[in-house]
Amino acid sequence: MILILFLSAVLGGVSSKFFGHHTQSIRYPLIFAGSFLFSVTIIHILPEVFSLSEDPLEVGLYILFGFFFQQLLEYFTSGIEHGHTHAHDEITGTSKFGLLIALVIHSFLEGALLTHDSPFHERHESYSLLVGIVLHKMPAAFALVTTLRTSKGFDGRLWGILLIFSISSPVGFLMSDQVLNLSPEVLLLLFAFVSGSFLHISTTIFVESSPNHHFGLKKFLISLFGAFTAIATEYFL
Template identity: 45%
Template sequence: MIKSAIILFLSAMLGGLLAINSVDAVKRNIKILLVFAGSFLFSITVIHILPEIFEAGDNHLHIGLFILLGFFFQQVLEYFTDGVEHGHMHHHHHGEKHSSLKSLSLIVALSIHGLLEGTLLAHPESVHGNHTEGTLLAGIIFHKVPAALALISVLSCQYQSRKTQLFLLTIFAMASPLGLFAGHFMEDIGWMDHASMTFLFAFVSGNFLHISTTIFIESSPEHSWSTKKLLISLLGAGLAVLSEFLF
C-alpha cells in the first residue's frame, strides 16, 4: 500500500513538474499521451474492472446503477474542472478574485476525483484477485500524468508564482494516495463491507468510463481519420491486455 501511494504521488508530481518549464511542448504533445492513456484506461475498465465487479457482486442491477451514477457524477465534476482530468488546457484570464475561486473549485473537484480513484486500489482482493493492483495502478498513472500536465498549464495562466503552482499541484498529487489509505481504513474498521466496496468500485469505474470515452471523442472533434491515433489507441489497448498476464 505504501509503495502504491508513493508511486501515485510521484506520478502526479512528475507530470506537473514536466509542464512547469515546458508548457508549449506539453501543448504540442499532450494529445498523443491522452489518446494512449484513454485507450489503456478504457480497456482495463472494460476487460478487467467491470467483469470482476459484476462477478463479485450479487445484485447486478444495483452495480449497473452505481456505474451510471459514477458516469454522470464525473460529468458534474467536469463543470468545475473544465475537463482538466482528461487533458483540457483552458487558459482563462480573469480578475484575481475570480481566478482564486476558479482555482479553488478546480482543485477541490480534482481532489474528489483523485480520492475516488485512489479507493479503487484499496484491498483489491476483496472484489478481485491480488494480481489486479498492478494493472489498476498503471491505468491510474497513465491517466494522472496528463491530468497533472493540463493542471499546471491552467495554473500557470492564473498564478505567476511557482510556489503557488507547486502548492496546488501537491494537493492534487496527494488526493489519490489519501483515497488509497481511506479505502483501507474504512474497510479495516468495518465502515464498508464487501458489498459496499463493490458498489464504490462500480461508481469509480463509471468515472473511468466517462473520462476515457471523452478523451476519444475530443481527440477527433471533427471525426477525421487518423492512422496515428488508431495505432496509439491499439498500443494502449494492447498493453492493457498484456498487463493482465504480467501483473
C-alpha cells in the same frame, strides 16, 4: 503503490515546465492513456464488479451514476482530469477552489479503488489498474499546472496546489484501507461508481482527440497499442 501514485502526479506537473503550453506534445500519449484506461475498465473493472455482485442491476446503476457524476465534476474542472488545458483562461479564487475540490474528490476515489479485493488477483496486486491510474494522473497534473501557470495570482501557490492533488490518491488509498474499513459490499459499489467515471474520462479523450470526427491512422494505431498494453498488463503482470 503510495509512492507511485504520488510521484506520477508530481512528475506530470513538473513536466509542464519543460513542455510549456504546447499541449499538442501530449496529444498522442494522452490517446494512449485513454485507450489503456478504457481497456482496463472493460477487461478488469467491469468483469470484477459484475462477477462479485449479487445484484448486477444495482451495479449497473452505480456505473451510470459514476458516469454522470464525472460529468458534474467537469463543470468545475473543465476536463483537466483528462488532460484538457486552459492556458488562456482566467481562473478566479472561487473557481480555483472548486477546481481543486473536484480534482481531489476524483483522485481520492481513484486511490480507494486500489484497496479492493479481486477474484482475479491477490490483494494489492491490481497492476493494470494502478498503471491505468498513473497514465491518467500524469496528463491531469500536467494540465492542472499548465492552466494555473497562465492564470494570475498562482505563482506562490502553484506547487502547493500540485502537492494537494498529488497526495489525494494516496490519502484515498490509506483512508479506505486503514481508517474507513469499508465493507466489501460498499467497496464493490464504489468500484462500480468510479468505473463509470473512468468510462467518461476515457471516451471523452477519444472524442476530443478527433474534434472533426475524422479517422486518423496514427491515432487508431496508438489506441490499439494502448489496448494491447492493457491486455498484456492484465494477463501477464
